[in-house]
Amino acid sequence: MKISYPTLLRKSIYSLLICIGALSSLGASESRMSLDDLLKIDEQRLSETPAEIIEQSVPNLSYSNDDLFLDRIQTLAYTFPYGIINNGQKLQLIDESIWAINSVQSYRVRNWVQAQTVFIKPNASCFSRYNYVLYNRDTREAVEAQFVSMPENLNFYRQRIEKLDPYNRVIQLDDAERTVWAISMAETGFGFWSVGDYIIVGVNNDWRIAKYPHILINASISQGPYCEATFKGYGL
Numbered sequence: 001m002k003i004s005y006p007t008l009l010r011k012s013i014y015s016l017l018i019c020i021g022a023l024s025s026l027g028a029s030e031s032r033m034s035l036d037d038l039l040k041i042d043e044q045r046l047s048e049t050p051a052e053i054i055e056q057s058v059p060n061l062s063y064s065n066d067d068l069f070l071d072r073i074q075t076l077a078y079t080f081p082y083g084i085i086n087n088g089q090k091l092q093l094i095d096e097s098i099w100a101i102n103s104v105q106s107y108r109v110r111n112w113v114q115a116q117t118v119f120i121k122p123n124a125s126c127f128s129r130y131n132y133v134l135y136n137r138d139t140r141e142a143v144e145a146q147f148v149s150m151p152e153n154l155n156f157y158r159q160r161i162e163k164l165d166p167y168n169r170v171i172q173l174d175d176a177e178r179t180v181w182a183i184s185m186a187e188t189g190f191g192f193w194s195v196g197d198y199i200i201v202g203v204n205n206d207w208r209i210a211k212y213p214h215i216l217i218n219a220s221i222s223q224g225p226y227c228e229a230t231f232k233g234y235g236l
Contacts, residue, residue: 072207072208072213073203073207073213073214074179074201074231076159076173076175076201077119077120077201077202077203077214078117078118078119079093079094079095079118079119079120079157080093080114080116080117080118081094081109081113081114081116081118081136082094082114084112085098087110088101088106088108088109088110089106090148091109091134091145094157095150095155095157095158095200096150096151096157096158097147097149097150097219098147098148099132099134099145099146099147099148100130100145100146100148101134101145102128102130102144102145105143105144106143108136108139108141108143109134109136109143112139115138116136116138117136117137117138118135118136118137119134119135119137119202119203120132120134120135120145120200120202120203120217121133121202121203121204121205121215122202122204122205122215122226123144124205125144128144129146130144130145130146131147131223131224132144132145132146132147132202132224146223147217147219147223147224150200150219158198158200159173159174159175159179159198159199160173160174160197160198160199161174161193161194161196161197162195163236164194164195165236166190169184169185169187169190170182170183170232170236171183171193171199171216172235172236173199177234178234178236179233179234180231180232180234180235181214181216181230181231181232182229182230182232183216183227183228183229184212184229186228187227189225190227192218192221193218193227194220196220197219197220198218198219198220199216199217199219200216200217200224201215201216201217202214202215202216202226204228211230212228212229212230214229214231215227215229216229
């Protein structure tokens with residue numbers, strides 16, 4: 001797996017500046033811990049935080065007028081639960097990607113089933129190390145999540161970069177329709193992407209009006225950083 005880059009840190013720096021007074025500074029020892037260790041520390045801190053504060057920190061995604069704007073979401077952004085691991089501590093999606101779930105919210109995913117639709121979104125909360133939110137459109141539930149891994153297996157429900165144009169910032173995926181995506185000029189992390197990388201398509205915050213209504217998560221890079229993107233058509 002390739003080395004991660006600080007795209008997500010750059011995206012959240014302004015929120016962190018606002019919230020820095022509410023969060024404890026990381027010690028030198030924490031900065032050398034693994035992702036699993038950091039998440040455990042985060043969960044311990046969350047367990048000591050009043051439930052109403054935690055609930056308020058998760059974006060409210062239950063918009064009643066979603067259906068009026070769903071034509072902005074490309075079909076690859078629709079994903080589905082595939083397996084629940086360790087009583088909701090982790091969730092496997094239909095592409096076999098595995099996501100660690102905020103333990104405070106893990107009870108929500110225990111009853112999720114394959115017939116339900118899930119959107120992957122960036123986490124706008126500054127109270128958590130979880131970089132994403134999994135939003136179940138059927139149950140109207142949102143849980144904080146962190147990308148963990150994607151097995152190196154053939155799977156119909158996943159896609160890789162088939163063509164990449166670094167100058168025009170355009171990629172083509174190897175899905176059945178050979179979808180083409182334009183990457184935001186603001187995304188410096190795009191320079192780390194390569195042909196053959198696994199890509200997970202998600203939904204951007206404010207996707208109803210955003211210039212880039214999608215996010216493309218690079219599952220071949222550690223911790224799965226994303227770039228904002230827009231669907232352009234089929235076949236380069």
